[in-house]
Amino acid sequence: MKSKLSFLLITHIFVYFRWEEERYTDGSKWRFLEHKGPVFAPAYEPLPEHVHFYYEGKMSNLSPPAEEVATFFSKMLDHEYTTKDIFRKNFFKDWRKEMTSEEKSKITDLKKCDFSEMSQYFKAQSEARKQMTKEEKLVQENERILEEYGFCVMDNHKERIGNFRIEPPGLFRGRGDHPKMGMLKRRIRPEDVIINCSKDSKHPKPPPGTRWKEVRHDNKVTWLASWTENIQGSIKYIMLNPSSRIKGEKDWQKYETARRLKKCVDHIRAQYRDDWKSKEMRIRQRAVALYFIDKLALRAGNEKEEGETADTVGCCSLRVEHIKLYPELDGQDFVVEFDFLGKDSIRYYNKIPVEKRVFKNLQLFLENKQAEDDLFDRLNTSILNKHLQELMDGLTAKVFRTYNASITLQQQLKVLTSPDENVPAKVLSYNRANRAVAILCNHQRAPPKTFEKSMQSLQSKIDAKKQQLFAAKKELKVAKSDTKTFHAVSRVVETKRKAVQRIEEQLMKLEVQATDREENKQIALGTSKLNYLDPRISVAWCKKWSIPVEKIYNKTQREKFAWAIDMADEDFEF
DNA sequence: ATAAAAACTTAGCACCCATGTT
DNA sequence: AACATGGGTGCTAAGTTTTTAT
Numbered sequence: 001m002k003s004k005l006s007f008l009l010i011t012h013i014f015v016y017f018r019w020e021e022e023r024y025t026d027g028s029k030w031r032f033l034e035h036k037g038p039v040f041a042p043a044y045e046p047l048p049e050h051v052h053f054y055y056e057g058k059m060s061n062l063s064p065p066a067e068e069v070a071t072f073f074s075k076m077l078d079h080e081y082t083t084k085d086i087f088r089k090n091f092f093k094d095w096r097k098e099m100t101s102e103e104k105s106k107i108t109d110l111k112k113c114d115f116s117e118m119s120q121y122f123k124a125q126s127e128a129r130k131q132m133t134k135e136e137k138l139v140q141e142n143e144r145i146l147e148e149y150g151f152c153v154m155d156n157h158k159e160r161i162g163n164f165r166i167e168p169p170g171l172f173r174g175r176g177d178h179p180k181m182g183m184l185k186r187r188i189r190p191e192d193v194i195i196n197c198s199k200d201s202k203h204p205k206p207p208p209g210t211r212w213k214e215v216r217h218d219n220k221v222t223w224l225a226s227w228t229e230n231i232q233g234s235i236k237y238i239m240l241n242p243s244s245r246i247k248g249e250k251d252w253q254k255y256e257t258a259r260r261l262k263k264c265v266d267h268i269r270a271q272y273r274d275d276w277k278s279k280e281m282r283i284r285q286r287a288v289a290l291y292f293i294d295k296l297a298l299r300a301g302n303e304k305e306e307g308e309t310a311d312t313v314g315c316c317s318l319r320v321e322h323i324k325l326y327p328e329l330d331g332q333d334f335v336v337e338f339d340f341l342g343k344d345s346i347r348y349y350n351k352i353p354v355e356k357r358v359f360k361n362l363q364l365f366l367e368n369k370q371a372e373d374d375l376f377d378r379l380n381t382s383i384l385n386k387h388l389q390e391l392m393d394g395l396t397a398k399v400f401r402t403y404n405a406s407i408t409l410q411q412q413l414k415v416l417t418s419p420d421e422n423v424p425a426k427v428l429s430y431n432r433a434n435r436a437v438a439i440l441c442n443h444q445r446a447p448p449k450t451f452e453k454s455m456q457s458l459q460s461k462i463d464a465k466k467q468q469l470f471a472a473k474k475e476l477k478v479a480k481s482d483t484k485t486f487h488a489v490s491r492v493v494e495t496k497r498k499a500v501q502r503i504e505e506q507l508m509k510l511e512v513q514a515t516d517r518e519e520n521k522q523i524a525l526g527t528s529k530l531n532y533l534d535p536r537i538s539v540a541w542c543k544k545w546s547i548p549v550e551k552i553y554n555k556t557q558r559e560k561f562a563w564a565i566d567m568a569d570e571d572f573e574f
Numbered sequence: 575a576t577a578a579a580a581a582c583t584t585a586g587c588a589c590c591c592a593t594g595t596t
Numbered sequence: 597a598a599c600a601t602g603g604g605t606g607c608t609a610a611g612t613t614t615t616t617a618t
Binding site for chain 2: 597598599600601602603604605606607608609610611612613614615616617618
Binding site for chain 2: 130175221222223226234235237239250251254299343344346382398443444445446524526527530531532
C-alpha cells in the first residue's frame with residue numbers, strides 16, 4: 001500500500017513537472033486535443049402492445065413521436081410537479097406541437113388523459129431493473145463506453161471528460177417556481193452538435209448517416225463539444241473532469257486570487273466604510289452592497305429576464321420586499337432582516353445587526369419605493385465588478401465568498417482542534433469547521449427522508465453500547481478483586497481492562513457520529529468543500545495532526561485536489 | 575457604453591451501490 | 597439472504613464572469 005502511494009505521488013509530481021514544461025504561458029490554451037465526441041441518448045423503445053393510453057375513458061392508439069412525448073409525462077406521474085398548473089400547461093402545449101393532425105383534433109384536454117397504465121409499466125420496469133444481475137445491466141458495456149468516450153488526450157495527457165453523454169430528451173424541471181417547468185426538452189442530434197478539437201487530430205466521427213453541425217478548432221476555449229438547448233436557448237458544453245490539468249490549474253488560480261484579496265482586504269474594507277458617507281448615492285449603494293457581500297457572503301446577483309426563470313435574487317438584485325429594518329430588536333440595535341430566495345430557490349433568512357451608518361443608508365435607499373422596486377437602484381453587478389477590478393487585479397464579487405469561506409475554515413480549524421483528541425474527534429472538529437462555512441454560504445439541503453428514524457436507531461445503538469460498557473466495567477472490577485483475593489493471574493485483569501477501553505472507544509465513536517449527524521441535518525457540506533475551501537488548508541491540517549487525508553477527502557475529491565495534496569505541507573497558510 | 579452571447583463555476587437532488595445489520 | 601443506510605456519483609439547472617457584438 002505504502003509503495004503504491006508513494007508511486008502515485010511521484011507520478012503526480014512528474015506529471016505536473018511535465019505539464020509545466022509543455023504548457024503555454026497562457027494556461028488556458030491547449031496545443032493538442034483529441035477526443036471521440038459525445039455519446040448520444042439511446043432512442044426510446046416503443047411501448048409493448050398491452051400498455052395503453054386512455055382518453056375520455058377510451059383506449060387510444062398513439063403513434064410516435066406523440067407516444068414518446070406522453071411517455072415523459074407518464075413517467076413523472078407521481079411527481080409533485082405534475083400536479084402544478086404551470087407544469088401541466090407547458091407540457092400539454094408542447095405535446096400538442098408534436099401531435100399528428102388527427103391526434104390534435106382528438107386530444108384537446110389534458111384532464112381527460114389517463115396515463116396510469118403507462119405509468120405503472122415504467123414503475124414495474126424500474127422494479128425489474130433492480131432485480132437484474134450485473135451482466136444484465138450491461139455493466140461491461142457501460143465500462144467499454146466510458147473507456148472509449150470518457151477520455152480525451154490534451155497536451156499529450158489522457159484526461160477524463162466530465163460529461164461525455166448528450167443530455168437525453170425529457171420534460172424540463174426547473175427549481176422552485178419555474179415558469180418553464182414541464183416544457184419538452186428535445187432530443188439532441190449530431191446535427192445540433194459543434195465539435196471542438198485540434199486541427200491535426202483525428203476528428204470524432206458522427207454516427208453513421210449523420211453529420212456534425214460544425215467542427216472547429218478553437219484552443220482558447222476548453223470545451224470539446226457544445227449544443228444549444230431549447231428551453232432557455234443557452235449553450236451546453238462538454239468539458240473535462242475536475243481532475244484534469246486545465247480545471248485544476250484554474251482552481252488553484254482561483255484560490256491564489258482569494259489569497260491576494262487577503263492581503264488587501266483591510267484596505268478595501270476601510271474604503272467601503274468610508275464610501276458609506278459619500279455624497280453620491282451610487283457610491284453609497286455600491287459600498288453597502290459590497291459590505292453585504294463581504295460580511296454575509298451573498299452572491300453578486302445579476303439581473304434576470306422576467307418570465308424566463310424562477311424569481312430569485314442575489315445582492316445587487318435585492319428588492320425592497322426582501323429586507324426589513326428594525327431600529328431595535330431583541331436587545332440589539334440596527335437589525336436588518338433578510339428574507340429572499342437565492343440560487344436554486346433556496347431561502348436565505350437572516351437577522352443581523354449592522355453599523356448605524358449602514359442602517360441609515362438602507363433607510364435612505366428605501367425612501368419612496370414600492371415593495372417590488374430594487375433596493376440598489378443605482379447598482380448592478382457589472383458596475384460593482386468594474387469597481388472591484390480597480391481595487392485589485394482579478395477581483396470580482398465571488399472572490400469574497402471564496403476568501404471568506406477559506407479564511408473561516410482556517411480560523412475555525414485553529415479554534416476547534418484540540419491536540420489531545422483522537423482521530424474521530426478531530427475529524428468531527430473538521431466537520432464543524434466545514435459546517436461553519438456551509439452556514440456562512442447558506443448551503444442547505446432537505447433533511448434526509450429517513451432522518452428521524454436513523455437518528456433513533458443510532459441512539460439505541462448508543463444505549464446498547466452504554467449497557468455493554470457498564471457490564472464490562474463490572475467484570476473488570478470483579479476480576480480486580482479476584483486478583484487481590486485469590487492472587488489470580490493479572491492477565492485476566494489486563495484483558496478485561498482492554499475490553500473496557502475498546503468499548504469506551506466504540507461508544508465515543510458512536511456519540512461523535514450522532515452529534516455530527518444531528519448538527520448536519522439541514523446543512524450540506526459538500527458544496528463548500530468542493531468549491532470554496534482552499535484544499536491546501538485541509539491538507540496542511542491533515543499533515544499537522546497526522547490525520548489520513550482519506551478521512552477528509554474521498555477518492556474523487558482526492559483526484560480533484562491532487563495539486564493541493566502534492567503542494568501543501570503542514571505550514572501552509574492561506 | 576451597453577447588451578447579448580459565450581464560457582465557465584457552483585448547486586442540490588435522485589439514484590445507485592457498497593457496506594454493515596438483522 | 598434480505599434489508600437498511602449513507603456516501604458517492606451523475607446529472608443538469610442556475611448562477612457568475614468574460615468575451616463579443618452593436
